[in-house]
Amino acid sequence: MALLKRRIRGEDDIPTASLPDIVFMLLIFFLVTTTIDIDIGIPMQLPDRGGEFKVNPENISNVLINAQGQILIDDELTDITQVQEVTRTKVETRGLDADGKPKLIVSIKTEKETKYDAFIQVLDAVKAAGATKISIAEPES
Amino acid sequence: MQFAKKTKAGADIPTASLPDIIFMLLIFFMVVTVFKEFNGLPVLLPAARTTEKLESKRNIAYLWADKLGRVSVDDKIVTMDDIEPIMAEKFAGNRRIIISMKIDKDVEMGLVTDIQEQLRDAYTLRVSYATRLK
Numbered sequence A: 001m002a003l004l005k006r007r008i009r010g011e012d013d014i015p016t017a018s019l020p021d022i023v024f025m026l027l028i029f030f031l032v033t034t035t036i037d038i039d040i041g042i043p044m045q046l047p048d049r050g051g052e053f054k055v056n057p058e059n060i061s062n063v064l065i066n067a068q069g070q071i072l073i074d075d076e077l078t079d080i081t082q083v084q085e086v087t088r089t090k091v092e093t094r095g096l097d098a099d100g101k102p103k104l105i106v107s108i109k110t111e112k113e114t115k116y117d118a119f120i121q122v123l124d125a126v127k128a129a130g131a132t133k134i135s136i137a138e139p140e141s
Numbered sequence B: 001m002q003f004a005k006k007t008k009a010g011a012d013i014p015t016a017s018l019p020d021i022i023f024m025l026l027i028f029f030m031v032v033t034v035f036k037e038f039n040g041l042p043v044l045l046p047a048a049r050t051t052e053k054l055e056s057k058r059n060i061a062y063l064w065a066d067k068l069g070r071v072s073v074d075d076k077i078v079t080m081d082d083i084e085p086i087m088a089e090k091f092a093g094n095r096r097i098i099i100s101m102k103i104d105k106d107v108e109m110g111l112v113t114d115i116q117e118q119l120r121d122a123y124t125l126r127v128s129y130a131t132r133l134k
Helices: A019-033 A080-094 A116-128 B018-032 B080-093 B109-121
Strands: A040-045 A060-065 A071-073 A076-078 A105-110 A133-136 B060-065 B071-073 B076-078 B098-103 B126-130
Touching (some): A071 A080, A076 A080, A105 A116, B071 B080
Antiparallel strands (some): B060 B071
8 A cells, every 4th residue: 555655745736838949849840831821823714604685896906926925916917015005095086984994895816826935925914004895815726 | 196006916917827828839739730741743833923722621632743644633643524523513612612732833724624614514714823923
């Protein structure tokens, strides 16, 4: 019976003085390894199937991009650096509709062999020009 | 008028709750840390200025297309005809789903259009052209 008696009467608590240090170390580890990556991109709403509707042809600006990356805006050859300027002028000329949005509809048409990058550069410039109604036409083969 | 100090309390900042605060921070970072980066295909995204942040990650599905013409959804290489059923299932699960299309800048528009046609069939009409910041 005597053997079962506790021999040490010392402190039996786990020392918690260094707990913040340990947790700090873990925290720093997670701080360093965390990469909060945000997805960025150009949002686009694809058209519904069979939702064809008539628009005033005057409000459409046709943008064509060929396989070589050359850009034609309403039958005028335009350099990529000029796309934003040209489109902005067109947006301002057409004015705003009842909802306060630009009337201009930019229709981007590409060829099947057109590089995606060329398309994104044009789309980017058109968006930067303030056009909100952008249509992506089926490529010509 | 006397402005004598009323309290005789110590000027120390109480550090008793410090571990709790740090624990809270720790738990936050543990939760948001993603170790395995979900990787589809090696793509070089085009750069653009008019990019927008996408809303919460829960509503995003990814689609990769590389310059060899391969298309990948959820870490698997898929054929063009597979896209529609996969996306239709995703749309059924979450009607606010946005497809973030990570397409290599050297991909031809023919492929991009084919993908978009599949997405239209699946009714996943909200897309985003993933880009780098210029």
